[in-house]
Amino acid sequence: MSELEKDLPENSSEETLPEEMPAAAPEKPAQEEALPDLDPAVTLPDEEPPEEEAEEKEKKIVPGQGVNADKYDVSEPWLDGKRVDDSVEGLGIDYDLKGEEVETALKYFQKKTIYRKNAIFTVILAVIAALYGQAIFKNPDYAMGYFMIVLALAVIFMLWFLPARHIKSAANAADISEDSFHLEFCPGGLLLPQEDGRYLVGFDRPALRAVEFPSLFLIVASKEKLFVLPKRCIPEENQEALRDLLREGLGARFEKAEEK
Numbered sequence: 001m002s003e004l005e006k007d008l009p010e011n012s013s014e015e016t017l018p019e020e021m022p023a024a025a026p027e028k029p030a031q032e033e034a035l036p037d038l039d040p041a042v043t044l045p046d047e048e049p050p051e052e053e054a055e056e057k058e059k060k061i062v063p064g065q066g067v068n069a070d071k072y073d074v075s076e077p078w079l080d081g082k083r084v085d086d087s088v089e090g091l092g093i094d095y096d097l098k099g100e101e102v103e104t105a106l107k108y109f110q111k112k113t114i115y116r117k118n119a120i121f122t123v124i125l126a127v128i129a130a131l132y133g134q135a136i137f138k139n140p141d142y143a144m145g146y147f148m149i150v151l152a153l154a155v156i157f158m159l160w161f162l163p164a165r166h167i168k169s170a171a172n173a174a175d176i177s178e179d180s181f182h183l184e185f186c187p188g189g190l191l192l193p194q195e196d197g198r199y200l201v202g203f204d205r206p207a208l209r210a211v212e213f214p215s216l217f218l219i220v221a222s223k224e225k226l227f228v229l230p231k232r233c234i235p236e237e238n239q240e241a242l243r244d245l246l247r248e249g250l251g252a253r254f255e256k257a258e259e260k
Contacts, residue, residue, distance in 0.1 A: 058082050061199050063192050065181040067102055067174075067226045069109060070166055077224035081192060081199030088198070090184030090191045091241055095233035097181075099171035104259050105218045105228045106167045108211065113223070118159045125152040183227060185245050190219065190227075203249030210246045210254045217242065 061081045068077055129152040132145040139145075184191035189202040201208065201221060211218040217234075219227035231239060246254045 059199065061192060061194055063221075063225065064194075065183065065227070066221070067097075067105060067170060067228055069106075069113075069222075069224050069226055070163070077222065079192070079201050079221055079225060080205075081194075081201050083196070084191065084198050084200045086197065088186060088191070088200075090186040090198075091238060091245065092182060092184045093229055093234055093238065093242070094180060094182050095229055096179065097174040097177070097228055097230065099175035101216050101228055101230050102174045103167055103171045104213060104216065105226055106170060108213075108218065108257060109220065109226060110163050110167070114163060118163075121159055122156050125156050128152050183229070185242060187245060187249065189249065190221070208250065208253070210250055212243065212246075212254070212256045213259050215259065217246075 058080045059082070060078045062078045129149045132142075132148045132152075136142050136145040136149075182193060184193075184198070186200070189200050189204075189208070191198045191200055207220070207222050209220045211220070215231055217229040217231070219229065221227060229242075234242065
């Protein structure tokens with residue numbers, strides 16, 4: 001036997017294979033990973049509501065008091081108000097209304113809001129009527145001219161008649177009514193009582209302004225709603241307190257006027 005054959009192991013003629021490795025288990029998707037068991041004694045904190053939901057949102061409210069600025073709309077005027085806590089203190093005013101007080105307030109409001117507009121329309125319609133009158137003078141058979149003159153004069157009449165009629169009807173209603181009302185003021189604005197609590201109409205609203213007359217306070221809450229507060233219903237010390245609140249809350253939007 002050769003030396004080479006002596007060096008080989010006895011089982012060299014048998015071929016040996018490496019042991020087969022077990023197949024790796026497939027990885028589970030990330031979303032299928034099991035969550036760890038939670039200790040039932042551990043409670044998660046309650047989620048806090050978003051900040052904007054925690055705050056009280058504004059709500060459209062229909063005040064059960066005040067004077068409507070006009071009667072052209074069939075629905076009652078509404079205001080945007082925010083519910084306030086009962087702990088908010090305000091300067092309370094109990095009052096009733098007389099016809100002459102409502103008349104003073106409405107005349108002032110109409111003078112500031114619709115008189116100028118109505119005057120402009122009146123001039124325009126008068127010019128139109130004059131032009132058609134000139135056309136009729138040249139041609140008396142011009143039937144359309146007569147119609148347009150009557151129409152222009154009718155519109156001018158309605159522009160001034162409807163506001164005046166509203167003042168008269170509102171004043172008569174105040175004289176007949178025996179109702180009394182309650183309104184409050186705080187540094188933030190008006191506090192209007194509703195069935196589910198009080199609602200704040202803030203002084204920061206651009207449309208809100210106030211006028212002091214020798215006999216009353218006029219609060220213009222919107223283009224449709226006015227609050228008339230006679231001074232005969234307000235003690236002198238409360239008048240001064242109300243004056244300070246209006247001056248500080250409204251600034252230049254609080255003014256004084258003379259009754260006419």
